[in-house]
Amino acid sequence: MDQEKVNILLVDDQPAKLLAYEVILKDLGENLVIASSGREALEVLLKTEIAVILVDVCMPELDGFELAAMIREHPRFQKTAMIFISAIQVSDIDRLRGYEMGAVDYVPVPVVPEVLRAKIKVFAELYRKTRELERLNHELEDRVRARTAELESSTAKLRESEQRRSMAIAAGKMGSWDWDWISGDWMWDEGQYRIFGVGPGSFEVNPANVQALLHPDDVDQLRKAVAEFNMGTRAYETEFRIVRPDGEVRWCVGTAAATVDRSGRVVRVSGVTVDITERKRAEERQNLLAREVDHRAKNALALAQSIVRLTRADEVKAYVNAVEGRINALARVHTILSLSSWQGAELSKLIDEELAPYSLGDQIRLAGPEVQLLPATAQTLALALHELFTNSAKYGALSTRSGRLAIDWRVEDGLLTLSWEESGGPLVMTPKSRGFGTRSLLASIESQLGGQAQFDWRAEGLLCRLEVPLTRKASTTALGKFDSGGSAELQRASG
CATH class of the missing domain: 3.30.565.10 (Histidine kinase-like ATPase, C-terminal domain)
Known part of the structure; x- marks a missing residue:
């Protein structure tokens, strides 16, 4: 079945460069929308659903940074992917400024066609999958409304958890885990193994092995979290460090929530781990x-x-x-x-x-x-x-x-x-x-x-x-x- 085409907006004040981008991207089979200025791009965005915006940093009247800031101010476009193209050497300060304005990536000039196509393809596919997921969610919500309020709440939580898990596996920066409080059994997903730098075939998930991967200075605070669950705490969040087997230190933020039985006893603890090393x-x-x-x-x-x-x-x-x-x-x-x-x-x-x-x-x-x-x-x-x-x-x-x-x-x-x-x-x-x-x-x-x-x-x-x-x-x-x-x-x- 043919997949639905998405719209890709190309913004540049030079016709020759726009033509070059069209030639590079035409093999993707998507709809290419052209804008020769920042103001024209804003008009297109108000009338058309755009998956990815490819914008030149240096433009007269309204440059790429200013255009990105105006786009991000509109609620509809706060999550729209923007890729900057820069023909000049970009400093660290300019990169930080671009990312603060909402850029997801930079492409230097001269443009390498294969690299540009690969970047655009990733965000176009992400946009398409997001739209498909939204449609599936709507269908699921229509069916769930016919059920009881308890089942509706449970299904919504499960859907949200699965979305986070899927995104974590795709991005490689997030993982989820589950701990049976009664039997002591652990379950890690692929993202959790990746964050800790170990593999399911060679690493047995148990308290002793997990503790061995924690930074020595952060072990006590995680022991404190376990103790607080025993004293009635139902949710906990903290930042901690891990030391991978190869010696690399990574920063993580962990969120955990407890499941209790009718008597209030903890029976299961589930959580999400996010690798925040790059942010640190x-x-x-x-x-x-x-x-x-x-x-x-x-x-x-x-x-x-x-x-x-x-x-x-x-x-x-x-x-x-x-x-x-x-x-x-x-x-x-x-x-x-x-x-x-x-x-x-x-x-x-x-x-x-x-x-x-x-x-x-x-x-x-x-x-x-x-x-x-x-x-x-x-x-x-x-x-x-x-x-x-x-x-x-x-x-x-x-x-x-x-x-x-x-x-x-x-x-x-x-x-x-x-x-x-x-x-x-x-x-x-x-x-x-x-x-x-x-x-x-x-x-x-x-x-x-x-x-x-x-x-x-x-x-x-x-x-x-x-x-x-x-x-x-x-x-x-x-x-x-x-x-x-x-x-x-x-x-x-x-x-």
């Missing part, structure tokens, strides 16, 4: 992410505060330009770090970002290997390079077309040595005192990174040598110790 891990990741964001925000604010507090200038405009330049340098390195998920930054990229504001043609020569910097090291070095470029553009070799700048670097035994050599510019004289830029460069390189900064004010141009250990993690961020006034580090740098 997601909560841990979310907490970790929140702490990391808080830490980075505080560091960035402390650094900005230090820059504003310690910058000096003879007039307001010069002060504003100096502050903006240093904060922009910090923003540029943050952009580089964010693209690498804060794993680090290439030294050459830091230099390229600082060069971007200047049109210097062939005035600058760069030479050195690829060097990956730790985040804190990258922040400090970016600010140091900013000060060197700024001073050179104002007073040094980069202030004239005839000036030349050579930047060379090498790495030996975990030590980065960077040489900054200017020539061909205005005549250089050794400064009588050091400005904030020079003082902060010295303090950050030496104090924050444990390195050295040497300046040779030659007449033909500045020669600067920076030595930075790559194996030592810099403390917080550059200038991080200046936020309380900076007296100790500044005195040391200017002494």
Whole structure:
């Protein structure tokens, strides 16, 4: 017998991509409904029963996240499956946002036809089976209404239990069990065995064997549950951990209900176990992410505060330009770090970002290997390079077309040595005192990174040598110790 076709809604603002999705999905034999915008998709949903929605994340006017939020607000579509397609690299925060909006999965671009068809097929079949189950339930309810109220209640409970059990087996995250309180016999379904990581052929279900799989710290609370049933409790729910035979620890939530005879004595206890490990891990990741964001925000604010507090200038405009330049340098390195998920930054990229504001043609020569910097090291070095470029553009070799700048670097035994050599510019004289830029460069390189900064004010141009250990993690961020006034580090740098 031919199965009933279901409607699949394809939402994308680009006709070519919609046509590609139609070609990929036509072999499924389902009804494909097209919408070229979020608003058109909402109109289709109000008129048509949709099994699965395939929606592009990046759309003008109403993007995929906004569309998902509006769909979920309508009672009819709170359980409709939505799959996001994203042509950009999706971060963990964007994934969490998508799942919060109701997405059931992500499909990256370029789309793999077999993967997309498989995902759509699963949710289309789930929708179809759900509809079939709903029709069967209606038929069963019509027959049950003719029976007594007691039989109707019993049948409804059985149906609900069977639905949970079927879904648990299909998803592999839930199992059910039954314990004969009188004889001591146990019964586990397939899902229960799967959660505990054992098989019915090799594992005998009895109190001793079950207890051996429980986390030692959670055994007492389950003993307490058994005792409470003996004292009249009829239902119990708790979270606990299990240790599978392979050593993997899983988090579960267990719900149990007792059946009693006419005298009130417990004769049977039945329950459901749900594997919530992924939820627990997601909560841990979310907490970790929140702490990391808080830490980075505080560091960035402390650094900005230090820059504003310690910058000096003879007039307001010069002060504003100096502050903006240093904060922009910090923003540029943050952009580089964010693209690498804060794993680090290439030294050459830091230099390229600082060069971007200047049109210097062939005035600058760069030479050195690829060097990956730790985040804190990258922040400090970016600010140091900013000060060197700024001073050179104002007073040094980069202030004239005839000036030349050579930047060379090498790495030996975990030590980065960077040489900054200017020539061909205005005549250089050794400064009588050091400005904030020079003082902060010295303090950050030496104090924050444990390195050295040497300046040779030659007449033909500045020669600067920076030595930075790559194996030592810099403390917080550059200038991080200046936020309380900076007296100790500044005195040391200017002494």
